[in-house]
Amino acid sequence: MITKDEVEHVGWLARIEIDSADAEGYATKLNSVLEYFGQLDEVDTDGVAPTYHVADIMNVFRDDVVTDSLEQKDVLTNTDSEQDGYIKAPRIM
Amino acid sequence: MVYENPDGVMIGLEIHVQLNKLNTKMFCGCSTQYHNAGPNTHVCPVCLGLPGSLPVINKRAVEYAIRIGLALNCDIVEQTQFHRKNYYYPDLPKGFQTTQYDFPIASGGKVVIEGEDGEHVVRITRAHMEEDPGRLMHIGSIEKSKGTLIDYNRSGMGLIEIVSEPDMRSPKEARRFLDKLRNIMEYLDVFDSDLEGAMKVDANVSIMGGDRTEVKNISSHKGAERALLYEIMRQKNLLRRGGNVVMETRHFDEARGVTISMRTKEEEHDYRYFPEPDLVPMRVADWAPSIYEALPELPDAKRERFVSQYDMADMHAKALTSDIRVADFYELVAAVIDPRTAAAWVADVLKGELNYRDLNITSFTVDDIVEIIKLVVEGKITEKSGVQVIRTIMDEGGSPQDIVRQNGLLRVEDDIVTQAVSEVISENKDALSDYIAGKGKSLNYLVGQVMKKTNGRADARQAREMMLEAIDRINK
Numbered sequence A: 001m002i003t004k005d006e007v008e009h010v011g012w013l014a015r016i017e018i019d020s021a022d023a024e025g026y027a028t029k030l031n032s033v034l035e036y037f038g039q040l041d042e043v044d045t046d047g048v049a050p051t052y053h054v055a056d057i058m059n060v061f062r063d064d065v066v067t068d069s070l071e072q073k074d075v076l077t078n079t080d081s082e083q084d085g086y087i088k089a090p091r092i093m
Numbered sequence B: 001m002v003y004e005n006p007d008g009v010m011i012g013l014e015i016h017v018q019l020n021k022l023n024t025k026m027f028c029g030c031s032t033q034y035h036n037a038g039p040n041t042h043v044c045p046v047c048l049g050l051p052g053s054l055p056v057i058n059k060r061a062v063e064y065a066i067r068i069g070l071a072l073n074c075d076i077v078e079q080t081q082f083h084r085k086n087y088y089y090p091d092l093p094k095g096f097q098t099t100q101y102d103f104p105i106a107s108g109g110k111v112v113i114e115g116e117d118g119e120h121v122v123r124i125t126r127a128h129m130e131e132d133p134g135r136l137m138h139i140g141s142i143e144k145s146k147g148t149l150i151d152y153n154r155s156g157m158g159l160i161e162i163v164s165e166p167d168m169r170s171p172k173e174a175r176r177f178l179d180k181l182r183n184i185m186e187y188l189d190v191f192d193s194d195l196e197g198a199m200k201v202d203a204n205v206s207i208m209g210g211d212r213t214e215v216k217n218i219s220s221h222k223g224a225e226r227a228l229l230y231e232i233m234r235q236k237n238l239l240r241r242g243g244n245v246v247m248e249t250r251h252f253d254e255a256r257g258v259t260i261s262m263r264t265k266e267e268e269h270d271y272r273y274f275p276e277p278d279l280v281p282m283r284v285a286d287w288a289p290s291i292y293e294a295l296p297e298l299p300d301a302k303r304e305r306f307v308s309q310y311d312m313a314d315m316h317a318k319a320l321t322s323d324i325r326v327a328d329f330y331e332l333v334a335a336v337i338d339p340r341t342a343a344a345w346v347a348d349v350l351k352g353e354l355n356y357r358d359l360n361i362t363s364f365t366v367d368d369i370v371e372i373i374k375l376v377v378e379g380k381i382t383e384k385s386g387v388q389v390i391r392t393i394m395d396e397g398g399s400p401q402d403i404v405r406q407n408g409l410l411r412v413e414d415d416i417v418t419q420a421v422s423e424v425i426s427e428n429k430d431a432l433s434d435y436i437a438g439k440g441k442s443l444n445y446l447v448g449q450v451m452k453k454t455n456g457r458a459d460a461r462q463a464r465e466m467m468l469e470a471i472d473r474i475n476k
């Protein structure tokens, strides 16, 4: 069961502010989703190797060859806060 | 002698080695040559974490990881894959770091270092592949910062994280381990330690009777030693006063030489590791044998070879092989100069003068040192002058010949001429008797022989006078 505190903690991990008044409602909704997926627990997986990837393929690589990067001005279109070619963020401690 | 380790110090290290000799980043084709470029010029949708972009693993990065694992005497895993380590920080544009979790590419190795009491084994827990985050810079001082500037050029650079067991018993051993590791990485030609951000270290440290702390933000080997000395002292003082060392993460403040507690709300399970769905698993263990075959000669093997091939003291072999560039430099010198003489000059003199100036071997040329050693060996300049020429080249530049001439370092001519005169006299008894018997022309012949012996470097009039004086002494 997901509690209201866990909802707030996960919100903090994602740096999303969650109004305390809303947290209870989110907990209820998340629990119903988890409960739905909980049906998978009923499947007997004894002797089945863990799956790391849904596609049954391995060893996909690229050669160590340089390709074009983006232009700085195009990179900076993704932010409305820049300075001297850098992306500017609020003060971080 | 056995090292007692009276405080029960246990140090384990986590070292991030940046694979900056690759052409491209870990999961995209952006060039790794961003060190002199403007910010955000070596980035693409993949390393910026833009929606819809798909990473693809750099094959050579995996080869490098296996090469490193084998050089550290590790086993290479049968099957592995990448995971996402989730945390939210502006240097990580995707909101997660692509790294390895339960199946690191290499594990269970060891490195032998010069310990407090002779050879000491440091066990390697694991080595895994991951990506570097971007670089953050504070505007102004950290306390009064008005904002943070982000450059994503470093984002997505290939890293190998090497984790050791807590086998080091002093800050000195930790530093030796780091030196050895850097040396091995350079022998493997997978990274250039001179580049910014090439190697970063976190340390776990505990003493008897306390929990361990983790010290982060160590960026140099000297810094590692200082951070550990401080942290061990702090823990000892704490225990002595009846306090407790609690498990925590501390930040090393390099400028002040202290460690500071960092409050972190994140715990291991908060990273919510899960397999990276955008990358498929790898089975690469069958690459290991051919990579192993192609491994270059590593520092310990080279050291042994130097001792046997060049007949040098182990101390010299150790000094010469502790940096691949010095070892290669030495072998070029030893090809033209007596190897033992070359070893003494390169290991003792040249390395000492370079270290003193915080320079590395690339700032000196093989030709110059060969020329200097030859001048000394041939008796044209003294050993002391040889050292002086080396220092002058480092401090002011110039060629050995010019420096010798400008500073009048050629061995006092008189000595050489005197030597030549007495040799000529003993080798030309007939001419000498002729002269004494009154054949004036024989003197010219004798002086000519002196000039010949000194390759014309003697002053002819002086040679003539010295010859006359010598004959006078014989004739008395």
Ligand SMILES: [Zn+2]
Residues within 6 Å of the ligand: B025, B028, B029, B030, B042, B043, B044, B045, B046, B047, B048, B156
């Ligand atoms: Zn990129």
